[in-house]
Amino acid sequence: MLDNLTQRLAKVVKTMRGEARLTESNTAEMLREVRLALLEADVALPAVREFIAKVKEKALGEEVIGSLSPGQALVGVVQKELAALMGADLGPEASQLSFAQQPPAIILMAGLQGVGKTTTTGKLAKYLKEQKKKVLTVSADVYRPAAIAQLESVTKQVGADFFPSTASDKPVDIALAALDWAKKHYHDVLIIDTAGRLAIDEAMMQEIAAVHAAVKPIETLFVVDAMVGQDAINTAKAFNEALPLTGVILTKLDGDSRGGAALSVRHVTGKPIKFAGVSEKLDGLEAFDPARMANRVLGMGDILALVEEARKGVDMQAAADMANKIKSGGKFDMNDFKAQLTQMKKMGGMSGLLDKLPAQFQQAAAGANMDQAEKQVRRMCGIIDSMTPQERAKPELIKANRKRRIAAGAGVQVQEVNRMLTQYDQMNTMMKKLKGGGMMKMMRGMKGMMPGMR
Structure with a gap:
């Protein structure tokens, strides 16, 4: 995500931090x-100009020049202005969905064809269901019957309710009928x-405006593909x-290493970015936090997102049960080892976790093949x-x-079974240290443990 921009800015940040004093010359260079x-990342020129002007004004102001650590202070200014560019200046409430109306709260999804609008509707339904909301979805796309079937499919996958429609219905009638159904069945x-x-065409805009006027949604969300670059700006203006x-x-x-649309659309529309699609999976929708995204873009990582991912992925009861088992002298067996590997997969795999770590950690693991590491984890589960x-x-x-029989059953070589047993032994040794309270020893012992991370 935003890889090229992150790499470039991480280098600049490193240089800034090393500056004992700031001058007009070295500030201008940075x-x-x-x-x-920013320009290489496809950020719109007006957004870049405004951003640079604000950073320059503050960089040469007292809050940086008078600082005991000017380089660090300048990094803080860049982070703050980058977050503002993505919407932090609108306040924390701006990026949250509003439900301040008599249920059901209506959310209207707008955007061009091919941006992932229908899949995103399903992802949003899942996100809201996890917040204990009763959700109903409906498709008013009468021009593409496959879109109706697609929305029905993804809605069922996430466990929300679906209101059927057909290509012969009028979009406004579909929306009103779905609203009536939602009211009668107490959907949130x-x-x-x-x-x-x-x-973009006039008929399309008139149609969606008519649907909007008929149902008066509390949220009208513009769905845009981060990979379309500068075209996203023109589309955003029209909508x-x-x-x-x-x-x-x-x-x-x-899927976009440049991702300039993320920094431009908010600037053009003046509206907050509320969510970001970060994977094709139906749980791949994240609430957008400008300050945390600014940290990630600057190579500072997003530790809070990592913690949230862990909370979602980790079975806290299972973790507590295992801790109690180890403390009370119970043995760490292969079932426990597999449970640990499964928890890692639930947290988005190693590549997903690495993306949220600060740049120095990512650079340290640069030589590791994350795809290969994840494959090895799956093979280890197969062996067990x-x-x-x-x-x-x-x-x-x-x-x-027994090793030969297990290898044949898992479709691997005996050497892989041996390697997996060695890794189990290492983990078992660490668990014994944990029992004795030797957490630091355990952390040191983890070096070289994970496959592909040697």
Whole structure:
């Protein structure tokens, strides 16, 4: 996500931090690097100009010049202004969805065809369901029957309710019928997926404006593909003029190494970015936090997102049960080892976790093949699945003959079984240290433990 920009700015940040004093000359040089990095990332020129002007004004002001650590202070200014560019200046409430109306709260999804609007509707339904909301979705895209079927499919996958529609219905009638159904069945939220076009046209804008006027949504979200670069700016302008937008959802942010749209759309529309699509999976929608995204862009990582990911992925009861088992003298067996590997996969895998770490950690792991590491984790789970219940409970029983049988069952070489058993032994040793309170020893012992991270 925003890889090129992150790499360029991380270098600039490192240089800034090393400056004992700031002059007009070295500040200008740093700002030139920041400007080039933003332009290369496809950020709109007006947004870049405004950003650089604000940073320059504050960089040469007293809050930086008078600082005991000017380089650090300048990094703080850049971070703050980058966050403001993405919407932090609008306040924390601006990036949150509003439900301040009589239920159901209506959310209207707008955008061009092909930006991932229908899938994003399903992702948003899942996100809201996890917040204990009763959600109904409906498709008003009568021009693409496949869109209706697609929304029905993703809605069922996330466990929300779907209101059926057909290509012969009128969009306004569909929206009103869905609203009536949502009221009668006590839904908290109604999400309306509207038709997109391959390009902006007058008929499309009139139609979506008519739907908006009929249902009066509390949220009108503009869905835009982060990969389209400067075209996103023109589209954002057109939709902003036609509809009273309340926010933006950026899709495919994981697939764009430049990601300038993320920094431009908010500037052009004046509306907050509320969500970002960070993977193709239905749980790949994150609430957008400008300050935290600024940290990630500057190579400072997003530790809060990492903690949230851990909370979602980790079974806290299972973790507590294992801790109690180890403390009370219980044995760490292969079932426990597999549970640890499964928890890692639930947290988005190693590449997903690495993306949220600060740049220095990412650079330290630069030589590691994350895809290969994740494959190895899956193979290790397969090897454990090929063991008998007795072997999982007592790994010391696994000798030569059993290793050959397990390898054949998992479709791997005996050497891989040996390697996995060695890693289990290392983890088992660390668990014994944990029992004795030796947390620091355990952390030191983790070096070289994970596959692909040696």
